[in-house]
Amino acid sequence: MGTKRTLMAGIALALVAAACGGGNPADTSPSGGENGGGNGGSDVQVGIAYDVGGRNDQSFNDAAYRGLQAAIDENLVVEENTNELEANQSGSNRDDNVVNLAEQGADLVVPVGFAFSEGIQKVAPDFPETNFAIVDGFACLDKPCENVSNLTFKEHEGSFLVGAAAALKSEAGTIGFLGGQQGTGLIEKFEAGYAAGAQAVNPDIEILVEYIGDTTQAFVDPTKGEALSNSMYDGGADIVYHAAGLSGSGLFKAAVSQNKLAIGVDSDQSLTASPEQQKLILTSMLKRVDTAVHDAIQQVAEGSFKPGTQVFGLAEQGVGYAVNEFNDNEQLLSKDIQKKLEDYKKQIVSGEIKVPTEPEG
Amino acid sequence: MPLVDLGAAIALGLRYFTIIYLTGLGGLFSERSGIVNIGLEGMMVVGTVMGAWGTIAYGPVAGLVTGAAAGLLFSLVHALATVTFKVDHIVSGVVINVVAIGLARFLSQLFFGQATQSDPGIPDFATINIPLLSSLPLGLGQAFKGMSPVVLVAFLMTIPALFVLNRTRFGLRLRSAGENPEAASSLGVRIWPLRYAGVAISGALAGLAGAFLAIEINGLFREGQTQGLGFIALAALILGNWQPLRLMAGALLFGIAQAIPLRLQDAPVISLLPEEFIRMIPYVITIIAIAGFVGRVQPPAAAGRAYEGAAT
Amino acid sequence: MATEAATQPRIRPEWIDFLVAQLIALAGAFAFAALIGAVIVIAYGEDPLFVYRTVWAFGTSRPQDFAIVLENATPLIYSGLAVAVAFKAGLFNIGVEGQYIVGMAAAAAAAITLSGLPTVLLLPLVIVAAMTGALLWAAVPAVLKVKTGAHEVVTTIMMNGIAVSLVAWLILHPLRSDVQTTDLRTTDFPDEALVPNLATSLGIEDVIPDSIAHLTWLFPISLVVCFAVWFMMFRTRLGYEVRAVGSSPGSAEAGGVSIGGTQIKIFLISGALAGLVGLNHILGDTGYLGSNYETGLGFSGIAVAFLGRNHPAGIPLAAILFGMLLRGQDGLAILTELPIEILIILQGILILSVVVAYELVSSALARRRQAQLGQVAS
Structure with a gap:
């Protein structure tokens, strides 16, 4: 099922690409397409689905973005292979965004926010090739899903x-x-x-x-x-x-x-x-959402994705207090x-x- | 200081008053010229996003200016549709509001790299304490402390508004365009520039109010932040019988109502209600005021009617 | 409008002129919007043809893509109809937004409290509950309009604000799921309250998987409702009265039509239609009402109604176009660096130019018919 769907997504993209002809600047735009599930280094496709508040919230979503940036800086993933989608004002398109990212062949989708959990639990089995790492997630608690991990913090x-x-x-x-x-x-x-x-x-x-x-x-x-x-x-x-x-x-x-x-x-x-x-x-x-997101990308890049719940507390340096030049x-x-x-x-x-x-x- | 919350609520209410009053004054000029403007909300929305941009780029004064300018430009679409193309005023106003939502998302994406909001905590104005009033006892002085200078400006706008409307040739002609364009036209007054001017003033003031909302109240642009304030301004205008001073009274009532869910949620009686019901209060007050007063007011006679030109 | 011109002497059937004029206006508006859109895209340094092709490809490449388009269109058809019927009577129901969320809450309440009934009873009851809830919400501005003259544009917007808070409270308190989750939502509805997926019913779920497109029977039903609205508008006495009140209240009253009564009736019908807007979301997709329900469908309905000329035949087409642009946003987000908001701007320009173009064309038409009539008469 999942392979077929990825394949079909690939076909859709091929259609678009064919329609626009070669030598078009848009050819360089990030595109998902066929990936065959090979998780080798820079081939990794990563999608981030932000929650309400989005980028620039100077808080939670921004931290996830920094994690992605860190992973790009370390060449765990190539910028062209990343995609970021934002939730709309009411958050009603959270699930759609996740499905769209998975459909485009993402190897890892990082939904940023607990509110994604229920939706992920529903769609994850349809995309066995895609891993989901939900920040603050509580999906699949009753019976673990093979491709879902919850990144939780001891706030x-x-x-x-x-x-x-x-x-x-x-x-x-x-x-x-x-x-x-x-x-x-x-x-x-x-x-x-x-x-x-x-x-x-x-x-x-x-x-x-x-x-x-x-x-x-x-x-x-x-x-x-x-x-x-x-x-x-x-x-x-x-x-x-x-x-x-x-x-x-x-x-x-x-x-x-x-x-x-x-x-x-x-x-x-x-x-x-x-x-x-x-x-x-x-x-x-x-709350080191950036660390957690970075680690999840690293795991997928190295082919060692850990399903289940991962807890980031003081001991894991997942939470702490800030000391900076101002304070x-x-x-x-x-x-x-x-x-x-x-x-x-x-x-x-x-x-x-x-x-x-x-x-x- | 037992009444400190009340004082603080009034202070916040005065900020919302500023939005409602400025927008209402704008609507007044538009409607007195004969153009019904239910697009005020949309013009305010454009003012929020452009006001936030101007503030981030050049500071809050520039923010107010860019907000007003953007509102003005956007309002010309309404003027073009209603005056030149004779589209139904309400249809055009509704479309203005629908388009504004998308336009704001687009501009936000363009300027802030994010469709739904700007960075929070954009620069704002230094606040002022009103002498004497800010030392009122029992915490009521709170109402006049830390006031935005724009609030004072809004109150003072009454003077030029009254003067222009009642004491200038432009004001007289503007009103005649809204009351009896045929008669005015037969006296050699050209109607369409007056109506364009009326709509442009409304766009500028609604845009200014939107910029004020972004800069001085919310500290950011955020999609949906106007929450119907443009329509509440319209309600204040109706309540105020299209007269500046009565409009001010209506705007004060609705402005303070806005502050109830923000600062008086723990006040006696109100605290008995669930939070969600407290949030309904401003809207309920508006409906009651409109339903109770509307029969006793008199809109400009030709408002909403296309002027067909000089043809007999 | 132009329809009133020309009654007796006919040069060409009036409706042909009218239709041609409408098509010209529509084509002009589309061309104008596409042009402006192209300018914006070029300003971003991308190829407009690629953008339009992406939108097309994402909406049509596979059956499931088109199913998503129709899924997007379904609520917009109901909401466009709700706006249009009121508009025909000269009323502006800007409150579809509030009415449909109250309708969703009413449907949720019915689905949960009547749990245990078989589908044949439960589903119709849930739908009736949604329509009734929305109708009651529309009744307030309708009655205020007729009894006090309070303009429905202001009152419906205020009712929208109240509805948001009311439904938030309902979801958080009386209807809240007793299962402990951090998602704020109602209890799951019983399966008997859900609207079956169209693809599943037709046995083609491997072509259109239901995890991707939630295209349900509410789509074909919406077309039936379009027909019913057409029938009401053009084949019943109520429809005649509504159109009379909308086009010329003075002569309608002289002809013995009660303006107030007609306005209240049509506003309640508009509200009832608004009740159907949110059903695909909760009965066809989520299976519960969460606090992150879809918003803005009422306002999009206004745009759809205007684009579809407030006609039951035009509205589904306009809704499908909007559904395609919505799906196209996914495509732009994934395949280009362009902000998806370009398509939202495009919608806005389209609506504006359609409204203006229709006005221009119909006044030109009126002038021409007048001239023709003059010739025939002399």
């Missing part, structure tokens, strides 16, 4: 560290958490780790918690992100941590207008912030704080501290 461990950093830095004794979408259990992991880290430093600390909404639109609503951040700052918090995707850009705006501190998420957000924001970003909780100083993340965070890190890796994945109460 609670990374959040523990930035929670501890917040508590060490806070002068008010009140800190805030801005969540994106409530009710899926995913963002709650960030919240739980953050609170546990803060309480490990200061058991009496007050933690204000706001979620932007109940749907995936909560990740793309900077205005409400800003309003809720302002509300937490007005309520006494002097540091707010967000796990809200694009909506988090509202937090940084609020931080500047109130001259309070903020903590970024997923990528090192100091690097993409404006100069006035950089002075106020204490650190960012790093590595006494005003923000002092040496003293960094030293304490490294201690906590060791204790988590060794299992001495168990970080909860669900908020209390």
Whole structure:
């Protein structure tokens, strides 16, 4: 079945190519076509399917893109053999994008986001030649699929560290958490780790918690992100941590207008912030989606794709906190704080501290 | 500071007021000239994407200018269709809105390398605190702190708008084109340039409002960010009986309604509702206002009617 | 419009003139849009012919490609019809968007609560539920329009905003799946509520695999609905009244037609048609209603209706063209460096030029007929 379909895709492409004749500049455009499943180095075809928010979210999707870039830089894959498709505003074409990439003969499709999981579970058996590595995925948990792997992260461990950093830095004794979408259990992991880290430093600390909404639109609503951040700052918090995707850009705006501190998420957000924001970003909780995506491409290039669930925690360097030229100083993340965070890190890796994945109460 | 949330909500509401009021003023000029403009939303959409581009490239002042200019250019399509080709005003307006969605995606792809949004956190204006008012007690002063200077500009726009409309020859002729083009024409007034001007003003102001939304409220261009504000401006215009001062009152009402789901979701009574129902509040208020007031207002007599030219 | 001209003396049958004029306008608009599109593509340094061929190839190379085109067209046919019937009465149903998502939620509620019934009962009930939900959603602006004069363009847009939140709440709370997943969606519908796949029913699923194209019986049904709408519009009293109200409310009222009553009736019918828009998505594809349902089908329906001249014969053709451009976006995304938005711009230019071209041609036609009539009379 799958071979036949790949073949037919090849025919479609051949038709197009024939129709446009030789010597056309468009011939050099990336095309899938017949690949025969040979997974040797630069022949590898990789497709990335971004989620709502897309490239330029300076967060999650961008991190996946960096992983792809790293793989290209290392010649694991040739740029011409890569394809990136974006989800539309509502995300209704997630499955279509994945099918299109697989149909074009991709050896690896990387859907960026948990929301792809159910769709992948359905279509993966139809494309046995294609491997799927879902960032934050939860597909095929009941019975593993041979060509699907879930790239998951221990966000609670990374959040523990930035929670501890917040508590060490806070002068008010009140800190805030801005969540994106409530009710899926995913963002709650960030919240739980953050609170546990803060309480490990200061058991009496007050933690204000706001979620932007109940749907995936909560990740793309900077205005409400800003309003809720302002509300937490007005309520006494002097540091707010967000796990809200694009909506988090509202937090940084609020931080500047109130001259309070903020903590970024997923990528090192100091690097993409404006100069006035950089002075106020204490650190960012790093979720190394780039590493995970890079590793998945490497596996496929080397013919060693691992199906099942792969977990990236502190021990695997899959999560962490950001130290950069902007925060590595006494005003923000002092040496003293960094030293304490490294201690906590060791204790988590060794299992001495168990970080909860669900908020209390 | 028990009322700090209310104060903050009013501050946010004033920003939304700015969008609704500016767009409504634009609609006022268009409709007083006789061209119904339900394409305001689409013109605003074009203003968001071009405003974000101008801001990223040259700063927020330039962003407002590029947004307004883009809105103006786009509105000329509506003028061409309705004035020159005599296409039904609502048909053309609907098409303007549909086309704007695609145009914005295209421009976003062109300028930001991504169809649905720009980089977040684009540069914005330095904020101002209004003297005296910003020190109101109980947290109400919050309403007048950190205000965007454009909000003040929007309030001040009332003066030139009233002056041009009521005290200049252009304003008089514009209104005559919307009330009785045949009579105006028989007095030697050329109708089509007036209507082009009316539509162009509406496009510029809606584009300006869109740029303001991208720069000062959302901090980015994002597909779908206008969320019907252009239509709410239209509602404010109807509520305001096509008069600037009453329009301002309507825009204040609808603007503050916009802030409820953003900042007053924990306020008494409102907090009893699920989040999704709180988000409906601005739309419900608009419907009720429109349904309650529309019978008592008087649109420009010739609005929506093609002017067939000087032929008897 | 032009149809009202010329009643008695005939030089050539009126409809031939009319048809020819429409075709000329259409051809002109297409040529204009294709030209502008070509300019944009060349500005990007690619070959416009290659782009148009890619779009064509992706929509037609294999049966399954064309099946995807028809799948894309199916909801647009319903949504174009919903817009068109209201338009015939001079009403602008910009609220198809909100009406169909409420319709999907109503269908989901019916499918889940009536689970256990056999297909012959359940499927019709689910479809009726979708139509009823959407109809009720359309009733609010319809009644407000007639009773208070509130313009339906403003009220329907507001109803769209309310619908989005309402359906989000329904999916998250009363209808939410009890299976713990991070996807926000309703429980799976029972199989009896699903619309069978066309290819599977016809035994050609190896030609058109159902994992690729979700072409269901809702497509052929949409053509039947087109015929039913045509029949209603041109062969029933209601259709006559609707057209009378739409073309000349004054004389319709003088002729004893209740404007308000007719407007409410046709707006409710428009709403009921809107209820069918989202069904292929949930009953033919996903099998549940997720929070990432398809949006924008109502607005595309407006474009389809205008392109199809608000006529039940034109709408399916316009919808298929849009379905092909939608499929073509996949092709451009995969085969070229061009932004797929070029095709969206192309749609916009096409709609604009079609609207203008029709206006030009029909006023030219009206002038010519008037001149001819003058000759005959003298």
